[in-house]
Amino acid sequence: MNTVRFSMSLIYRQLRYWLDCLLLKWVPSSLPTMQLGPDGSSQNPTMVQFFTWDARHPDMSWWKHLATEAPHLAALGFTQIWLPPPNKAMEQTGRGYDAYDLWDLGEFDQKGSVSTRWGTKEDLLRACDAARQCDMNVIIDAVLNHKLGADRVEAFRAVRVDPLNRLRDIENERPVKGWTAFDFPGRIGKYSSMRWNFNHFTGLDWDELAQANGVFRISSERHKGWSRWVDTENGNYDYLLGIDIDHRHPEVRDDLFSWGSWILDTTGACGFRLDAIKHMDRKFLFEFIKRTRDHPDRKRLFAVSEYWSANLQLIIPYIRAFHGQTSFFDVPLHENFHRASKAGASYDLRTIFKGSLVKLRPGDAVTFVDNHDTQVGQSLESWVDTNFKAQAYALILLRCYGYPCVFYGDLYPNNECFDEGTSRTLKQLLLARKLFAYGPMVDYFEHRNCIGFVRMGDSNHAGCVVVLSNDPLLDPATSKVRMNVGPCQGATFHSLFDSTRTVAVDHDGWGVFPSSADCVEVWIKSEGRQ
Known part of the structure; x- marks a missing residue:
């Protein structure tokens, strides 16, 4: 069953x-x-x-x-x-x-x-x-989820809930004291005149009166409980930490x-x-x-x-x-x-x-x-x-x-x-x-330990070839990927990390591109080398 x-x-x-x-x-x-960046930029x-x-x-x-x-x-x-x-x-x-x-x-x-x-x-x-x-x-x-470091303690009523299921009460409603009064005495109302109190919050994790930790849901005729429009993990995941803000107020x-x-x-x-x-x-x-x-x-x-x-x-x-x-x-x-x-x-x-x-x-x-x-x-x-x-x-x-x-x-x-x-x-x-990493992309994900992809470039960028592996002991014969870079008339590509390493590409654009000992290799078209 x-x-x-x-x-x-x-x-x-x-x-x-x-x-x-x-x-x-x-x-x-x-x-x-x-x-995502400066207007007009193609970068x-x-x-x-x-x-x-x-x-x-x-x-x-x-x-x-x-x-x-x-x-x-x-x-x-x-x-x-x-x-x-x-x-x-x-x-x-x-x-x-x-x-x-x-x-x-x-x-x-x-x-x-x-x-x-x-x-x-x-x-x-x-x-x-x-x-x-x-x-x-x-x-x-x-x-925007919570506040910490209140200036004063306030007395109000709350209900302790199960931390693993915030929809289940584990105690009856009772008086508590919480650090929920935010007066911001140094700012003295500049930019915002709002002073926060327990009416602006849904929950807290410390009862000063009982000197007890826990997850407490603040309760009063003004409070609506936890928000419904949050994640359902732990029953209701409105409360995370500190003094939880009530975004409906x-x-x-x-x-x-x-x-x-x-x-x-x-x-x-x-x-x-x-x-x-x-x-x-x-x-x-x-x-x-x-x-x-x-x-x-x-x-x-x-x-x-x-x-x-x-x-x-x-x-x-x-x-x-x-x-x-x-x-x-x-x-x-x-x-x-x-x-x-x-x-x-x-x-x-x-x-x-x-x-x-x-x-x-x-x-x-x-x-x-x-x-x-x-x-x-x-x-x-x-x-x-x-x-x-x-x-x-x-x-x-x-x-x-x-x-x-x-x-x-x-x-x-x-x-x-x-x-x-x-x-x-x-x-x-x-x-x-x-x-270099511009233009259309073609994937060559053919080996479990060595994969590659090609960026074909665009009118302003030459493109590049990328080879990755996750096995530094991989046989050199299998740490290569055959990829096509487009018609190149027999061009040569060199490693971005070591320009002495090169790969020849045939007239149809095919080349065999190896990885490196560091398991990452980027290949760039060599200018002037055909």
Whole structure:
């Protein structure tokens, strides 16, 4: 009986998945309507996440570091910079995800300092200006799900719920005390006069009265409980951490809508990275994006959402719900990269895009290899090891599908996750994306441990040939891929990494392109060598 029930459930899920995929045909792709780089540029757009979890600079503020690096980032081919949350955190060293005051960008003496972890407001604005001077846009990391670091305790009533099923009460409603009063005494009402209290929240994780941890749903005649329009994990995933914001409250909505326009006007940013959207009322978030975009200069506002799941079936309903208003990070592809790095030569490279967003909806996929949350020791740890890091970057940077995001931790020296070989190869792959990776693409995914693809080029770019393997001990006879680069009249291609390595192409455009000892090779047409 259990076997039959399981089989029926599996069939239902598969049918639902097919139906969701069918309905996606009527949903417009998001990325083609968004600004990904300077207007009028034909250069491949590329984003950089300019921070790690513990990012610090020994000699200057982080914002000054960004301003200093802007010309170098532009030279590497970046067109957008994803900034860490610029708002005041609950403590001076907070990254901003522990959001205290969104309206304080390092301007007011609050939580022990004027500056944020990243620097002062003046530093931030100079960094944004430096990026624009180098034809790069900036992206604001918007933390709209919760607040932390309240100024006062308030008394109210709440119900403790099961952390694994937030729809199940495990205690009766009772009096509690919570850190829910946000007065922002250092800002004194500048930019926004709103002062937050328990009526603006749905839940919390600490009862000061009982000195007890837990997940508590705030209850009163004004409270509507958890939002229905959130992810169904744990029964209802409205609550994530800290003091959970009620996005249905009129005062909350007005304040956050105003902040969205204000932060873009203040910094000159072109869009948002939206944090933790599976925990937020998606009707509010949909309206937030639309309202912020409802401005003559912001019609092409960029938005990318973090819905953290490696299960593509769970992401699809969100793509439908937002109807082209936001792109999504391709977490399933990242998970494939992570598994490939763990499995080594036993991983079948021909399946690397299986179940990924970029395969199903390339016009909605922001691809990435790693980020601050996937670092070793972090809550979503799933680090892609160095044995597959270069291959993963080649697969997001040199292909024609998706919009790639490069992680600071892989590019710049740091004490958390830096690998010199990865950084060196990554810079060369960025150069290849900027100069060569254009035009139609043809895949040659024929061997489980060695795959290749060709970018045919366009009227301004010559194109390139890419070969990847995941077995450094692969027999040289099988670490080659025969590919066609189009009619070339017997041209010669050379390695981007070692110009002494060459491949001859016959008059019909066929050549046998080998991988390298580093398992990544990019081949470029040699000028003057026919």
